[in-house]
Amino acid sequence: MLCPYCSSQETSVLESRDSEDGTVVRRRRECNKCRKRFTTYERVEIIDLKVVKKEGHVEDFDREKIRQGIIKACEKRPCDEEEIESIIDDIEMRLLNRKSTEISSSDIGRLVLTRLKKLDQVAYLRFASVFLEFDDVKEFKKIIREIG
Numbered sequence: 544m545l546c547p548y549c550s551s552q553e554t555s556v557l558e559s560r561d562s563e564d565g566t567v568v569r570r571r572r573e574c575n576k577c578r579k580r581f582t583t584y585e586r587v588e589i590i591d592l593k594v595v596k597k598e599g600h601v602e603d604f605d606r607e608k609i610r611q612g613i614i615k616a617c618e619k620r621p622c623d624e625e626e627i628e629s630i631i632d633d634i635e636m637r638l639l640n641r642k643s644t645e646i647s648s649s650d651i652g653r654l655v656l657t658r659l660k661k662l663d664q665v666a667y668l669r670f671a672s673v674f675l676e677f678d679d680v681k682e683f684k685k686i687i688r689e690i691g
């Protein structure tokens with residue numbers, strides 16, 4: 544945490560306190576360089592991510608939907624549940640680190656495909672064929688080419 548006065552990276556926490564409802568942690572800090580004090584607040588970030596579907600309507604990002612899609616593709620395949628979770632974590636982090644809060648469903652599909660290809664070829668092809676139902680053949684071919 545940078546000091547807001549001198550931008551030093553060396554700060555110490557003097558005191559941490561939960562808010563009454565437990566949703567915010569308040570930390571009193573002191574800069575080790577200029578000795579000024581300041582307060583930071585730590586709270587849970589609500590994931591406000593919108594998915595733009597092919598037909599143009601917009602949905603809230605739903606981690607569970609991605610999980611279900613991957614689990615279905617991995618059925619009877621030697622895909623570890625933890626590996627699936629880490630794929631989803633990875634994709635979610637990527638989406639949250641983007642500047643935009645909107646992403647198209649086909650971009651999400653691409654992210655999943657890229658990772659599934661490394662995990663399991665059969666799961667990859669299954670997911671790709673489900674993906675095909677929602678997108679046209681041309682786009683499907685383009686994606687397969689891109690992923691190589």
Ligand SMILES: [Zn+2]
Pocket residue numbers: 546547548549550551574575576577578579
């Ligand atoms: Zn400072």
